Amino acid sequence: LNSGQLHDEL
């Protein structure tokens, strides 16, 4: 799981 992808929403 890419954590950057997980946190790119607000």
Place this chain on the structure above:
Amino acid sequence: MNIFRFSGDMTHLMSVLVLLLKIHTIKSCAGISLKTQELYALVFLARYLDIVTNFISLYNTIMKLIFLGSSFMIVWYIRRHRIVRRSYDKEHDTFRHLFLVLPCFILALLINERSAFKEIMWTFSLYLEAVAILPQLVLLQRTKNIDNLTGQYVFFLGAYRALYICNWIYRYFTEPHYVHWITWISGLVQTLLYADFFYYYFNSWKNNVKLQLPA
């Protein structure tokens, strides 16, 4: 970024602007739940812990700053502003923070994607955001005359959630390995909480009568 995500962010922004407009120009917070606003401030504080360490885009950073700043500004207005605080409906806004914060925190400790501090706080913010609107919905139910701006505020918040679900569906089909059960389920729960409100909102709009929720 897809159109659903962007529209969702914009309706979220609109909801905050509508609320600030009401408070700043009419100098009134009648019908607004301080409890919900304090919970949102906590939601953003817990979620944006990575604001300085994890740069995604200028757009993300600016939006995070807006949501953080505006949520604390709204809380300050209701609690501290000489005129605004007089219109706060303290008698009806009786929801206890802890009933929502504690279960969300325990759930975040138990169910998370990774048990690192920031990750747990981020998960906690998702769970808390899902239920943070409850004190506001309870207050609306107790308020006989819901003014237009308060109604629009809740409407925009609900629209933001609905658009985020469209965004997840879109991303699921367009991005590989885009599966986030925790985000999706808490987001779905949050959106469902608005279903009842939406029903009465559209009815009052269709029949051109003042919005009122049944007790």
